[in-house]
Amino acid sequence: MAIQSEFSTPQSMKRRWRNFKESFIHLLLLVCAGSSVLVTFGVIYTLVSEAMPFFLEVPIKNFLFDTEWTPLFENPQYGIMNLISGTLLTTVIALIIAIPLGTVAAVFLSEYCSNQVREFFKPLLELLAAVPTVVYGYFALLFVTPILQKIIPSLESFNALSAGIVMGIMIIPYVSSLSEDSMRAVPLYLREGSLAMGASKLQTSFKVIVPAAFSGIASAYVLGISRALGETMVVAIAAGLQARLSLNPLQSTQTLTAYIVQVSMGDLPQGSIGYRTIYVSGLVLLLFTLSFNLIGQSIRARMEKKYK
Amino acid sequence: MVKKAEVINLNFSYTDKKVLNSVSLPIYENRITALIGPSGCGKTTLLRCFNRMHDLYGSVKYDGQINLFPDQLNILSKEIDPIEVRMKIGMVFQKPNPFPKSIYENIAYGLRVRGVKKKSFIDEKIEDSLKKAGLWKEVEDRLHTSATALSGGQQQRLCIARALATEPDILLLDEPTSALDPISTAHIEELVTELKNAVTIVMVTHNLHQAARTADFTSFMYLGKMIEFGESSQIFTNPKEQKTENYITGRFG
Ligand SMILES: Nc1ncnc2c1ncn2[C@@H]1O[C@H](COP(=O)(O)OP(=O)(O)OP(=O)(O)O)[C@@H](O)[C@H]1O
Ligand SMILES: [Mg+2]
Numbered sequence: 001m002a003i004q005s006e007f008s009t010p011q012s013m014k015r016r017w018r019n020f021k022e023s024f025i026h027l028l029l030l031v032c033a034g035s036s037v038l039v040t041f042g043v044i045y046t047l048v049s050e051a052m053p054f055f056l057e058v059p060i061k062n063f064l065f066d067t068e069w070t071p072l073f074e075n076p077q078y079g080i081m082n083l084i085s086g087t088l089l090t091t092v093i094a095l096i097i098a099i100p101l102g103t104v105a106a107v108f109l110s111e112y113c114s115n116q117v118r119e120f121f122k123p124l125l126e127l128l129a130a131v132p133t134v135v136y137g138y139f140a141l142l143f144v145t146p147i148l149q150k151i152i153p154s155l156e157s158f159n160a161l162s163a164g165i166v167m168g169i170m171i172i173p174y175v176s177s178l179s180e181d182s183m184r185a186v187p188l189y190l191r192e193g194s195l196a197m198g199a200s201k202l203q204t205s206f207k208v209i210v211p212a213a214f215s216g217i218a219s220a221y222v223l224g225i226s227r228a229l230g231e232t233m234v235v236a237i238a239a240g241l242q243a244r245l246s247l248n249p250l251q252s253t254q255t256l257t258a259y260i261v262q263v264s265m266g267d268l269p270q271g272s273i274g275y276r277t278i279y280v281s282g283l284v285l286l287l288f289t290l291s292f293n294l295i296g297q298s299i300r301a302r303m304e305k306k307y308k
Numbered sequence: 309m310v311k312k313a314e315v316i317n318l319n320f321s322y323t324d325k326k327v328l329n330s331v332s333l334p335i336y337e338n339r340i341t342a343l344i345g346p347s348g349c350g351k352t353t354l355l356r357c358f359n360r361m362h363d364l365y366g367s368v369k370y371d372g373q374i375n376l377f378p379d380q381l382n383i384l385s386k387e388i389d390p391i392e393v394r395m396k397i398g399m400v401f402q403k404p405n406p407f408p409k410s411i412y413e414n415i416a417y418g419l420r421v422r423g424v425k426k427k428s429f430i431d432e433k434i435e436d437s438l439k440k441a442g443l444w445k446e447v448e449d450r451l452h453t454s455a456t457a458l459s460g461g462q463q464q465r466l467c468i469a470r471a472l473a474t475e476p477d478i479l480l481l482d483e484p485t486s487a488l489d490p491i492s493t494a495h496i497e498e499l500v501t502e503l504k505n506a507v508t509i510v511m512v513t514h515n516l517h518q519a520a521r522t523a524d525f526t527s528f529m530y531l532g533k534m535i536e537f538g539e540s541s542q543i544f545t546n547p548k549e550q551k552t553e554n555y556i557t558g559r560f561g
Binding site: 187189190192193194195196197198199200203207208211212 | 359361364391392394395398399401403405406407408409417418420421422467470471474
């Protein structure tokens with residue numbers, strides 16, 4: 001059978017059919033990719049349009065500098081910093097746990113253990129991410145907090161510390177999984193090059209493998225940060241509902257997310273200013289997540305440019 | 309001529325495949341010894357015994373000795389820490405493998421691993437080893453840029469400089485030019501010839517002209533056995549063994 005040997009003319013059926021198929025698939029892909037962008041814009045549009053009227057009534061100055069966050073009280077105050085401080089506090093505590101432990105777990109899985117050991121540990125670690133967050137919330141409240149109270153008697157029953165720690169444990173697999181993948185992708189010849197220089201395994205891991213895999217590891221950290229910022233149940237259950245402008249981890253605190261669940265469970269009249277604060281908090285949260293993602297991306301781009 | 313090392317009755321097997329069979333040969337100080345032979349005859353395996361690279365992977369077995377002079381230290385002995393062996397014996401691989409760090413940090417790496425902290429000393433060593441590797445002029449004003457942006461030939465010279473910075477007793481080269489173009493190859497050959505004043509070199513090569521041009525001694529291996537060892541001039545013009553003659557005249561391999 002002759003393999004097609006002549007060039008088909010632009011008018012030929014075969015070619016037109018092929019072109020049609022190509023453009024159809026092209027369109028299909030565009031719609032799929034476009035829909036996720038559309039959803040993102042939809043979310044942003046809803047948040048912004050619902051939040052806008054809030055700023056017509058509450059001056060930005062009060063929003064940023066009021067010392068209280070009491071939108072539902074008689075004389076409401078709208079100091080968003082109260083919620084932001086709670087969010088950042090629990091996030092930082094979570095990251096202090098998750099980043100070192102997640103990185104070390106990744107180094108262990110990628111550089112130190114045999115395949116069998118990895119097959120055993122990896123699913124176990126990933127199970128941490130599969131536990132429902134409400135379970136973590138009660139684990140923090142009913143198990144971790146009482147233990148911590150034995151060590152720190154002044155710890156309140158609802159507190160940022162315990163919620164942050166448990167949240168950190170919860171996001172370890174997010175940090176370790178992606179980090180491990182990128183470390184394992186570092187080619188063998190770099191390991192051999194380092195070991196041949198007389199480096200130990202530990203030196204090779206931290207001086208060659210981790211830097212070489214840094215762009216993947218940075219993505220893992222950004223993912224962990226986003227998870228911690230957006231986590232809701234653990235903080236709503238274990239950290240309390242007391243918005244306050246404080247970075248004291250021993251007290252109760254409220255995060256942006258916990259505020260959203262608290263208020264949306266009540267029945268606020270739609271369009272009221274209290275109702276709008278839900279969207280305002282959501283918008284602030286989105287801004288934080290977005291800026292961390294952008295920072296992460298620019299760090300990664302810079303690293304890649306420098307050491308590619 | 310002084311012996312720098314001596315391989316005695318070295319046997320080596322991967323899992324259940326015997327790859328080196330009672331190999332013995334001397335390595336002379338400040339000379340270049342080339343290992344030649346058809347693909348799969350065990351050259352890389354032998355070379356990697358010198359720095360105990362095999363210890364990184366399970367399921368290998370070896371016995372015999374590689375004695376390092378003047379201390380007559382058997383570097384294959386289980387009592388000797390492979391890391392200490394690698395501190396004394398440098399290696400350059402077939403494919404250039406600079407770390408994804410700056411040129412400066414690549415060369416400083418071996419020193420840092422050895423606990424050297426003093427910046428002036430590191431700076432001095434970096435300049436010195438880059439000069440020895442013939443790369444200084446090309447990179448002196450870009451020491452802090454990425455090493456992976458260099459050309460393949462420059463990268464390989466950087467890897468040589470990296471190995472030289474720690475002043476190894478022996479430098480192992482596994483087909484150091486097989487991934488390079490002819491000009492870079494000529495460059496490296498020239499460099500290797502100059503380097504022998506400073507360091508003892510063992511080099512695996514598939515390029516017989518390269519062995520004849522650069523090596524003082526050549527050993528021909530076949531199916532895991534050391535068939536013939538001698539001065540390169542003798543091996544390439546007047547081999548004693550029929551198998552050697554067949555190989556260098558291109559009748560097999
Ligand atoms: N990791 C390994 N596991 C099992 N067998 C191996 C391994 N590495 C090499 N071998 C086998 O050992 C023999 C010798 O290999 P070696 O790499 O030493 O040969 P070589 O002379 O360097 O060959 P080449 O010229 O192709 O590089 C070959 O038959 C090879 O298939
Ligand atoms: Mg080889």
